[in-house]
Amino acid sequence: MSDKVLIAPAGGRPAAGHRGELSRRINADPESVERGLAQLVLTIVELLRQLVERQALHRVEDGTLSEEQIERLGQTLMLLAERMDELKREFGLQDSDLNLDLGPLGRLL
Amino acid sequence: MIYLYAVVERRAGPPAAAGLEDAPLEALRLDRLAVICSRHAEKVFAPQAEALWRHDRVVEEAMRGGPALPVRFGTTFDEERRALAALAAQAPRLARRLHEVRGCVELAVRVEPSSPWPTVAARTGIGYLGAKLERRRAARSLAEQALSPLDALAVASRRLAPSAAGLRASYLVPSARVERFADAVRGLCDRGLRVSCTGPWPPYSFVEDEV
Amino acid sequence: MNASAVTVGGSPRPAPASDDLALIDLLDRLLDGGVVLAGDITLAVADIDLVYVGLRALISSVGAAQARGVRLPR
Numbered sequence: 001m002s003d004k005v006l007i008a009p010a011g012g013r014p015a016a017g018h019r020g021e022l023s024r025r026i027n028a029d030p031e032s033v034e035r036g037l038a039q040l041v042l043t044i045v046e047l048l049r050q051l052v053e054r055q056a057l058h059r060v061e062d063g064t065l066s067e068e069q070i071e072r073l074g075q076t077l078m079l080l081a082e083r084m085d086e087l088k089r090e091f092g093l094q095d096s097d098l099n100l101d102l103g104p105l106g107r108l109l
Numbered sequence: 110m111i112y113l114y115a116v117v118e119r120r121a122g123p124p125a126a127a128g129l130e131d132a133p134l135e136a137l138r139l140d141r142l143a144v145i146c147s148r149h150a151e152k153v154f155a156p157q158a159e160a161l162w163r164h165d166r167v168v169e170e171a172m173r174g175g176p177a178l179p180v181r182f183g184t185t186f187d188e189e190r191r192a193l194a195a196l197a198a199q200a201p202r203l204a205r206r207l208h209e210v211r212g213c214v215e216l217a218v219r220v221e222p223s224s225p226w227p228t229v230a231a232r233t234g235i236g237y238l239g240a241k242l243e244r245r246r247a248a249r250s251l252a253e254q255a256l257s258p259l260d261a262l263a264v265a266s267r268r269l270a271p272s273a274a275g276l277r278a279s280y281l282v283p284s285a286r287v288e289r290f291a292d293a294v295r296g297l298c299d300r301g302l303r304v305s306c307t308g309p310w311p312p313y314s315f316v317e318d319e320v
Numbered sequence: 321m322n323a324s325a326v327t328v329g330g331s332p333r334p335a336p337a338s339d340d341l342a343l344i345d346l347l348d349r350l351l352d353g354g355v356v357l358a359g360d361i362t363l364a365v366a367d368i369d370l371v372y373v374g375l376r377a378l379i380s381s382v383g384a385a386q387a388r389g390v391r392l393p394r
Binding site for chain 1: 216219221231233234235236237238239241242245291294295298303304305306307308309310
Binding site: 113116156158161162164165178179180181182184186192195196199203215217219269277279305307308310313314316317 | 355
């Protein structure tokens with residue numbers, strides 16, 4: 001119920017906005033199908049990457065990891081981030097594409 | 110099964126509203142307190158939009174008759190006796206909270222930096238995580254500084270766990286001061302920050318002790 | 321409880337629609353806030369809800385549990 005919104009951040013999209021986009025992409029030619037699926041998969045991977053990274057940062061702050069563990073974790077996350085960038089480039093996807101619209105639950109990322 | 114919406118001061122009757130599944134509301138009394146509830150066949154409730162808004166609506170209607178403490182979504186008891194026992198166990202604390210929230214509403218504020226952070230470039234794993242941590246701390250410090258003037262306008266404030274986007278805070282504000290508070294939040298928008306404010310809400314964040 | 325929405329300066333991150341903003345703030349509060357009585361909190365979670373609620377439970381429960389000194393499995 002939008003009468004609860006006193007102040008909204010800029011860049012707000014209309015309530016009925018991008019919902020059709022993903023399915024429209026999937027329904028087109030084979031290349032688009034592949035791109036649509038890549039978008040779906042990469043969004044999930046990106047979400048998981050962010051979650052893991054956030055947990056890692058939490059653990060580092062807690063002081064519950066050894067220096068060696070932090071180095072290994074950091075290396076892995078760095079490589080993961082680089083790989084994600086490569087994949088996004090390969091499929092021509094921007095960060096804004098990797099933002100699944102879940103309807104009333106808002107965007108995933 | 111009894112579904113609970115809010116704890117209130119003892120009063121004549123339940124609010125004039127419908128509960129979940131359009132069930133009629135009741136007020137179960139215990140000394141100086143009462144709990145607003147409805148009865149249902151054995152069932153669980155999905156935290157979907159409609160049910161959430163309905164629960165919130167019941168609490169807001171209850172607030173018309175005096176202070177109300179919202180109960181967490183999905184709280185049920187299979188017997189009236191047990192619900193009242195649970196209420197009795199916390200009665201003194203709840204009575205104090207009702208006094209504290211009298212005449213107040215909750216406002217929800219979110220703050221995040223408006224420009225994206227540049228990509229972290231590092232050579233070592235420690236360097237990478239260190240840079241990310243530093244970036245996160247800087248963002249939070251910025252947001253905290255921005256929020257500090259709001260504390261002066263509120264009776265109380267709580268921070269929710271930071272989200273991916275940024276800081277989230279709840280403010281307990283006297284009803285008469287809501288517009289002034291909203292103006293203060295708008296003032297934050299100029300400082301390279303993206304801000305949102307929703308409400309007024311029942312005092313969800315001010316009923317339990319802080320962890 | 322009337323309200324107005326004010327939008328300000330550009331931003332690269334797409335923002336949620338108004339309805340979403342209010343619902344997300346409500347969700348955070350109704351699921352994590354409110355009086356906790358010693359009853360049964362039973363939630364039915366299905367489909368897409370599972371993603372959001374599950375993730376929130378994952379992130380906030382881990383944090384809250386750790387804050388309470390609960391040791392979590394590695």
